Amino acid sequence: MSESSRTLPPEALDAWAAALRERFTLDAADVPIALILDLARDVATGVARPAAPFSAFVAGLVAGRAGGTPEQVRETVAAVVALAQDWHEKEA
Numbered sequence: 001m002s003e004s005s006r007t008l009p010p011e012a013l014d015a016w017a018a019a020l021r022e023r024f025t026l027d028a029a030d031v032p033i034a035l036i037l038d039l040a041r042d043v044a045t046g047v048a049r050p051a052a053p054f055s056a057f058v059a060g061l062v063a064g065r066a067g068g069t070p071e072q073v074r075e076t077v078a079a080v081v082a083l084a085q086d087w088h089e090k091e092a
Contacts, residue, residue, distance in 0.1 A: 029070050039077045046084035055080050 008016070017031050039059060040052040047055070063076040 043084045046088035
């Protein structure tokens with residue numbers, strides 16, 4: 001796989017998100033792309049790159065178990081990001 005094929009332009013990401021929303025009957029608010037990408041960035045920087053997708057999964061699982069509202073997703077993501085920042089500070 002070439003490096004260029006591993007990079008997803010914004011319009012392709014939007015198309016992928018639309019396909020996921022359609023397949024799983026989700027609203028746009030259910031798939032906060034920027035929030036998820038920020039979470040992945042913060043965890044990759046604060047903990048380790050491989051921790052990013054795993055942490056995004058855990059955030060979704062926890063938010064879903066709490067009811068899965070957009071507010072619960074934001075609160076859970078904020079908690080994961082805070083944990084990643086604390087992790088980085090403890091390891092530094």
